[in-house]
Each structure stands twice: as structure tokens, then as C-alpha cells.
Amino acid sequence: NAGVMQNPRHLVRRRGQEARLRCSPMKGHSHVYWYRQLPEEGLKFMVYLQKENIIDESGMPKERFSAEFPKEGPSILRIQQVVRGDSAAYFCASSPRASLDTGDTQYFGPGTRLTVL
Amino acid sequence: GQQVMQIPQYQHVQEGEDFTTYCNSSTTLSNIQWYKQRPGGHPVFLIQLVKSGEVKKQKRLTFQFGEAKKNSSLHITATQTTDVGTYFCVRNSGAGSYQLTFGKGTKLSVIP
Numbered sequence: 003n004a005g006v007m008q009n010p011r012h013l014v015r016r017r018g019q020e021a022r023l024r025c026s027p028m029k030g031h032s033h034v035y036w037y038r039q040l041p042e043e044g045l046k047f048m049v050y051l052q053k054e055n056i057i058d059e060s061g062m063p064k065e066r067f068s069a070e071f072p073k074e075g076p077s078i079l080r081i082q083q084v085v086r087g088d089s090a091a092y093f094c095a096s097s098p099r100a101s102l103d104t105g106d107t108q109y110f111g112p113g114t115r116l117t118v119l
Numbered sequence: 120g121q122q123v124m125q126i127p128q129y130q131h132v133q134e135g136e137d138f139t140t141y142c143n144s145s146t147t148l149s150n151i152q153w154y155k156q157r158p159g160g161h162p163v164f165l166i167q168l169v170k171s172g173e174v175k176k177q178k179r180l181t182f183q184f185g186e187a188k189k190n191s192s193l194h195i196t197a198t199q200t201t202d203v204g205t206y207f208c209v210r211n212s213g214a215g216s217y218q219l220t221f222g223k224g225t226k227l228s229v230i231p
Contacts, residue, residue, distance in 0.1 A: 035217070044207055044221030045162065058218070093161055097217075107152065108219060110161045 004029065006096050006111035007076075014117045015084045023079040023114045027096030034077045035108060036069060039091040051077060084118045091115050123151075123210050125222035133230050138195040140225035142208030149216070151184055151191045152209040156224070162207065165193075198229050 007026040015021050027034050032053055037045035047061040051071035059069065066084075071077040081088055095108035124143045132138050142151065150169045154162040166175055168184035168191060175182045181194045195202055205224040212220045 033217070035219075037219070042223075042226075044223050045219070047218040047220070050217055061218070095219075107164045107167065109164070113161050 006031075006094055006109050008092075008094050008111035008114050010114060011112060012115045012117070014119065016119050017085055018083050021081040021084050021088070021116055021118075023081075023092050023094075023116070024076040025079070025094030025096075025111055026076040027094075028109055031096035031098050031109075033097045033099065034071050035095045035097075036077075036079050037093045037095065037110075039093060039113075041090075045093060048079075081116075084116075086118050089116055089118045123208050123220065123222040125208055125225055127225055128223060129226050129228070131228045131230060132198050134200060135197050138198050138202070138227055140193050140206050140208075140227075142191045142193075142222055144189050144210065147188050148191075148210050149188075150211065151188075152211075152219070153182060153191075153193055154207045154209055154221075155204050156207065157204040160204070162221075165206075195227075198227070200229050200231055203227060203229050 006028055009024050013021055034051045036048040038048055039045045049062050049069045050058040051069060053071055054073050066082045068080045091113045093113045094111045097108045126141050130138055150167055152167045153165040155165055156162045166182050168182055171188050172186045173184040179196045183192045191208055193206055205226045207224045208222045209219050212218045
């Protein structure tokens with residue numbers, strides 16, 4: 003049973019380019035979460051999606067960032083016109099249900115390390 | 120979201136020594152989770168604590184949840200080099216409790 007998959011694992015972009023990060027949740031999981039981690043920091047919540055719906059994007063920067071989780075295919079985190087400050091590790095997590103009060107946990111993918119030159 | 124504070128931020132121990140990291144919240148927590156992240160890796164779920172005063176053990180790891188549900192600790196007995204990594208305490212936040220709010224973590228180094 004494959005875990006959460008993310009690709010690419012490493013991505014290098016020049017300032018002004020676009021970055022596309024992909025996430026395939028665990029089999030049977032329909033809830034996807036994206037987090038960002040700066041060096042020496044904890045993870046920060048960005049967005050929560052279910053199939054074809056954005057449920058909560060309160061952690062997403064207002065500009066240049068967008069996320070989707072189409073009916074078919076992986077979830078995509080898109081960063082337009084990248085800047086140096088976007089350099090970070092971006093982690094995707096999935097869960098079978100939304101509420102974590104029932105004891106469900108979020109399973110994290112290996113992450114995409116984005117470097118902006 | 121409301122933060123959880125972790126101390127210490129860094130800890131260097133000799134292999135075989137014990138290690139403890141502490142997590143504090145200014146508000147009552149419904150539960151607390153602990154994750155471990157190896158260098159260059161991703162967070163891996165260790166445990167969730169729900170009940171006041173709860174103590175859970177996983178081999179050499181002991182997790183505690185305070186009576187007031189405002190603090191937690193992770194204790195590792197006789198550390199090994201495989202314990203190296205950053206340990207995060209994590210709370211749920213947000214309207215649907217699905218947002219995980221990470222502390223800054225405690226980075227553990229083990230000197231062989």
C-alpha cells in the first residue's frame with residue numbers, strides 16, 4: 003500500500019518562473035493538506051482540499067499561490083512568479099477523514115524541496 | 120492558529136543518555152500529537168494523547184499529557200543514534216480541527 007507520493011522531490015526555479023508541485027494521497031484517502039516548512043521551523047498549514055473542492059485556504063498567501071485537487075489525478079500546488087522567499091520544503095499530507103478528533107492522523111509525503119535562484 | 124511552545128530548541132546528548140522535550144500551550148488542548156522528522160525527511164506520526172494525565176510508552180519513548188491538558192512531554196531513555204531528528208509536538212486547530220499546528224520542534228543530536 004503506497005504512501006503519500008510527491009513529485010518532484012527537488013525543484014529548482016529562477017525568480018519569476020512557475021513551480022508546480024504534485025501530490026497523490028494514500029489509497030482510500032480523499033482529504034489532502036499542504037504545509038510549508040522553512041529551515042529550522044515547524045510546518046505551517048497552507049490549504050485543505052477534498053476532491054474538486056477547496057475547503058480551507060486560510061494559510062495560503064493571497065497572491066501567486068493556488069491549489070487544486072481534481073476529480074482525476076493528483077493534487078497540485080502552483081506557485082506563480084516565484085521569489086527567493088518561496089524557497090522551502092512543501093509537504094503534502096492525506097487522511098481518510100477530516101476530523102482529527104476521532105484519532106485519525108495525517109500521513110505526510112516525502113516533500114518537495116523548492117529552491118529559487 | 121494558537122501556538123505550542125517547545126523547549127529546548129536543540130539538545131545534544133551522548134549516546135546512552137536520556138532526553139526529554141517539553142511542550143506547552145496557553146490554552147487547553149483537546150489532544151496533542153507528536154511527530155518525528157529525520158534530517159532531510161518528512162514528519163512521521165508517533166502518537167496522539169487525548170486524556171488528561173495520560174501516559175503512553177513506545178519501547179524507549181514515554182509520552183505524557185498534563186493533568187490540565189496544557190502541556191506534554193516526550194522522554195527517550197538511553198538514546199541511540201537512530202533517535203536523531205527533530206521532535207515536534209502538534210496541536211489541532213481551525214474550525215474543523217484539521218489544521219495541524221506544529222511547534223518549532225526540538226532537534227536532537229546523539230553523539231556516538
